Amino acid sequence: MLSISEFSEMCHLSPQALRFYHAEGLLVPAEVDERTGYRSYAFEQVEQAMLITLLRDTGMSVKLVRQALDEPDRAAALVDLHSDEVHRQRQAQDEAIQAARAVFGTQPEAQMRHVPAMTVVATLVHGTPIGRNAQEWEEAETMIESAAAELVKTVEGAGVTVRGAPWRTLALDGPKQDRRVLDGEGPFWMAKVPVDAPAEVLAALPEDLQVRVEEARDELSIFMPGRNTMAKYCTMILRLLNACPPDGERFVNIARLRQEVQADGVLSSAPLQSVENVESVESRPETTS
Template structure:
């Protein structure tokens, strides 16, 4: 029998780690002195400790390691499952690092610009919510992305050319759309894709894609890099709302969320304040 100290040296595992593995039922000592509580191990248990160390070194949880040891035939599949999850986390961390670097290279600033008139293909995003929490927000983002891909594929198949970044906007262009949003029925979002096309190409678009003229306007714009989130959306609002304007205001009912490859650009139309209001 080996003392916990001897076993610790053989396995290169600290005694506190061995105690933790014991409490989790992962590596149970061969014997425990009832009076002193001292743990002792068998030489054969070094192999099990080695396997545990190998699997834990991959970042596997104790629960998953225990299952791999209890079900040796399932261990390879569990390892592949864990490897895929590690890769997903690594990609998410890489994306977060890129976003953080982008923030500190150039902190997002509100800009004013003029947007010319353009033709857009518009389509409602089916079954979306406004995004009351992060899960709903991500679900809506996925639905928006799928609708953008669908509209882009449709317009290109009809001979039209996508002429700028697509965007999403709240679906409140008609009384019925506004009613549906207030009733929580959806759709809550519309997708807009700028296009250049002749009349024949536009006429060939299916009925669920509406051709509209986006009127020229001045607007405030704030680009935030990386994946969209509720926090980033609220940050954009907090920057756009108080931005100082002469005899005008940022109209939040006429917002756009332009979907760039490296982030989301939130804009709000600049609406002049009527002179009668200024006089009062």
């Protein structure tokens, strides 16, 4: 028999690690003195210790290591699954590192720009969760991006020329839909894409798509590197609001915020509207074709 210190030196595992593995049922000592609690190990247990160390060094959880040891026929498959998860985590970390460098390196600030009038095709994105936690937010992001891609595919398939990348806006589309958003019923988002096509071609699009002419406007825009998150969304809104001209004659209409997801981040823009004309602007129906 080997004492815990001898077994520790032989396996390059600290006594603390051996006690932990004992408590977790991964590596139970061959004998435990009932009076003193001293642990003793058999030489044959070195192989078990080696396998545990091998799997733990991959970053596997104790739960997954136990499963691999209990089901040796599935051990290789479990290692493959863990490898895939590690790859996803590394990719996410690489993206986060790039975003952190970009944010701290450039300190994103809002910029003023003029956007000309354009014709857009829009669709409601049904079924997205509100985004009350990170999981819901990610689910909504995936659904919105999928809807935007499907929108582009549909309009291009109908012979309509797409004039730019799609974007998403809040689904504030008239009093009834506005109330559904405010009441938490949804849909909460719309996907839009700028287009160019004759009226007769646009009129032949599926009935669930909406064709609109959006007026020219001044916007405040800000680019946030990396993937879209609730925290970045809120930060972006704060920076747009803080960038509003201090003359008090115009305000940033966050309700009409639009976001364009790009390969390396998200471009968010909100129109500047006159305080004096806000009621007439908000009540004026959008032109359709």
